[in-house]
């Protein structure tokens with residue numbers, strides 16, 4: 001009997017190698033990788049001549065359909081599929097902040113998980129969730145084991161914003177996380193420094209976006225990261241630092257990792273390829289926390305990715321409309337920007353084409369590492385038995401990124417006008433073709449919530 005699909009003629013890229021091979025998919029799984037002659041007969045034969053055949057991108061830091069994003073699961077996962085992303089990890093909020101102040105909001109993490117799973121019924125790609133703890137309510141400590149049982153094995157905490165937690169409470173959560181062998185995920189910026197500087201800039205009328213980076217300085221990120229990672233070390237908890245933006249913060253994480261602590265960390269596409277001149281060019285469109293930094297910080301991100309002290313490149317995708325950016329002062333703007341659709345082409349162009357990084361590096365930091373870090377054993381690999389999540393990528397096609405192509409609700413792009421070489425051609429999720437040549441061909445509802453395991457960080 002024929003299997004579903006064989007992809008012929010492409011160059012397979014894994015996290016450690018590149019070779020000419022065919023890939024066979026059946027019932028949503030990879031069933032063989034090898035010579036074209038050895039492939040079983042298939043109903044569908046895809047010609048990947050001249051294309052790279054990579055495991056689908058896994059983006060572990062994405063905001064969809066909540067206070068940080070007007071994207072629905074349909075628009076968010078469409079943008080993702082067009083960007084070669086086959087799984088992302090969004091957030092299940094303990095408190096629903098849509099209409100409520102975080103201080104008034106009630107609700108459990110499990111309710112947050114169920115709320116997002118309901119929204120996820122229209123997903124085109126697979127997704128998972130981090131539990132996001134937004135208030136200092138000790139009851140959450142009793143809930144974490146049930147949330148882990150529901151397949152949500154990582155917990156996000158913020159040190160900044162009005163949903164930021166104090167060190168005392170985060171310390172208790174980390175002890176519980178260590179007992180459960182789950183992962184603590186941290187947004188670290190010293191709230192008191194950022195709030196004080198913001199208030200000062202408000203008093204002084206420094207509302208032009210070019211002032212913004214100075215209100216959330218690099219050392220404030222590094223200080224807060226140091227507190228959080230030290231608490232994780234003391235508790236014996238796994239620590240994942242999100243959206244690392246600058247050299248000082250990355251150095252702190254590298255130091256703790258160097259002493260054997262369980263530390264993994266990401267940077268984001270925008271911290272690799274944009275610098276703070278963007279605030280003079282695009283103003284509030286680039287209002288993102290932490291801020292986009294200096295050219296030397298771009299260099300630092302690449303240095304840390306190269307030496308392995310940063311593991312992942314994510315997007316921190318927030319699907320905001322331009323109208324939420326068109327405000328008088330930067331502090332009135334929404335914080336965050338869309339990136340799911342553009343990220344792989346942008347990172348490929350900068351890292352591989354301009355800086356000489358390898359294709360396996362790209363697969364490592366955008367697919368295999370996030371799968372390993374977050375307990376997705378069936379993803380991030382093309383090994384037989386894995387989910388047939390595959391992206392076909394043309395490394396030679398040149399095009400210009402424009403928001404006019406956005407599938408996201410977001411109607412701007414911080415990469416607008418950027419010419420890149422390398423384009424996503426086809427995206428398969430569990431064997432089903434979801435995006436082809438810039439069009440969505442998949443069906444809402446194909447995407448599934450993925451229960452994650454407790455990860456081994458033995459790599």
Ligand code: URP
Nearest residue numbers: 068187288289316335336
């Ligand atoms: O500015 C950002 N990054 N907005 C999204 C929320 C977060 O901090 O990740």
Ligand code: ZN
Nearest residue numbers: 187243289290
């Ligand atoms: Zn954040």
Ligand code: ZN
Nearest residue numbers: 061062063316
């Ligand atoms: Zn975020």
